[in-house]
Amino acid sequence: MRLIISSIFALAFFQVPELTRGEDFGYDGVIGPQHWGERYRECTGKHQSPININVLRVKQVTLPEIVFIGFDDSIDGVHVTNNGHTVLIEVENEPHPRVRGGPLDGDYVFSQMHFHWGDNDTFGSEDKINHRSFPMELHMVFYKEEYRSTSEAVKHPDGLTVLAFFYELDRHEHPAYDDITLALSNVTEPYTSVIMSHPFSFLNILPYDLRRYFTYRGSLTTPPCSEVVIWLDFEQPVRLAHDQIEAFRELKSAHGKITHNFRPIQPIGDRVVFYNIDSNYFSYNEIDDPEEQTTTSRPYRRRKGHNSGHSNQWSLLCCLSALLAIICCL
Numbered sequence: 001m002r003l004i005i006s007s008i009f010a011l012a013f014f015q016v017p018e019l020t021r022g023e024d025f026g027y028d029g030v031i032g033p034q035h036w037g038e039r040y041r042e043c044t045g046k047h048q049s050p051i052n053i054n055v056l057r058v059k060q061v062t063l064p065e066i067v068f069i070g071f072d073d074s075i076d077g078v079h080v081t082n083n084g085h086t087v088l089i090e091v092e093n094e095p096h097p098r099v100r101g102g103p104l105d106g107d108y109v110f111s112q113m114h115f116h117w118g119d120n121d122t123f124g125s126e127d128k129i130n131h132r133s134f135p136m137e138l139h140m141v142f143y144k145e146e147y148r149s150t151s152e153a154v155k156h157p158d159g160l161t162v163l164a165f166f167y168e169l170d171r172h173e174h175p176a177y178d179d180i181t182l183a184l185s186n187v188t189e190p191y192t193s194v195i196m197s198h199p200f201s202f203l204n205i206l207p208y209d210l211r212r213y214f215t216y217r218g219s220l221t222t223p224p225c226s227e228v229v230i231w232l233d234f235e236q237p238v239r240l241a242h243d244q245i246e247a248f249r250e251l252k253s254a255h256g257k258i259t260h261n262f263r264p265i266q267p268i269g270d271r272v273v274f275y276n277i278d279s280n281y282f283s284y285n286e287i288d289d290p291e292e293q294t295t296t297s298r299p300y301r302r303r304k305g306h307n308s309g310h311s312n313q314w315s316l317l318c319c320l321s322a323l324l325a326i327i328c329c330l
């Protein structure tokens with residue numbers, strides 16, 4: 001009898017925290033984003049994320065190069081966890097990958113990465129570009145090294161940086177995502193975790209072009225919505241097959257399948273979004289690189305629109321034509 005009673009207590013002890021975690025916040029109804037502010041005051045702040053990025057209103061800049069450290073390492077002991085809201089990827093062993101440069105002052109150390117998605121392939125990203133939604137978005141979260149931990153970093157306005165990557169559909173599967181898809185199938189139940197079957201490399205799951213990105217000051221997109229994040233939204237999406245995105249929608253929370261987990265866009269207010277373009281970008285892209293012709297993941301070229309480099313070339317061409325016409329007349 002004593003054994004039965006202690007077993008019931010043990011069960012209750014382990015289940016209560018799980019339920020609490022599951023009820024904390026959600027994406028629908030009384031625990032949905034419209035109600036987060038009632039419990040977490042910062043969610044009603046003026047510098048919240050996500051936002052819509054209007055490309056016509058960004059301020060074009062050339063920031064120092066971002067340095068990605070440990071991104072091409074093969075990392076063992078990578079944990080994949082269903083936390084009831086999303087899937088988290090965490091690294092067990094030190095040293096963790098890190099970033100510096102760009103808009104960042106100092107080194108930022110990897111904390112965790114996770115994903116946001118929608119009910120179908122037409123929406124699901126958190127930030128939007130010109131009101132365009134993407135089916136999924138990856139957030140790689142880093143804390144500022146001088147604050148020593150994520151929990152301390154969230155107390156400081158420059159405490160975190162999140163590298164955000166959008167996804168778009170491709171007819172072909174992205175082979176680097178096979179291990180993630182496999183891990184997902186083993187953590188469909190909430191609060192379950194597995195270790196990835198093969199070594200994991202950050203660089204393999206990212207797009208090719210890491211030099212063009214938008215950056216702005218914002219917040220965590222989940223409660224407590226702390227306004228402590230330097231956002232870097234990379235412009236080139238990662239291309240995944242439909243089935244690879246669908247695998248995320250199989251994950252369950254305490255209330256059933258996590259069909260969507262993105263927060264709606266928030267007012268941009270007085271904030272400026274900066275758009276980083278490498279100063280060498282245009283000359284780099286003019287180089288005839290035979291390797292570039294054979295790869296499918298080359299940096300994509302902007303064909304029209306806000307491209308001052310190309311409009312300069314047009315002006316030069318016009319001037320030359322005019323000069324030629326004058327010479328001919330003479």
Ligand SMILES: [Zn+2]
Pocket residue numbers: 114115116139221
């Ligand atoms: Zn996120």
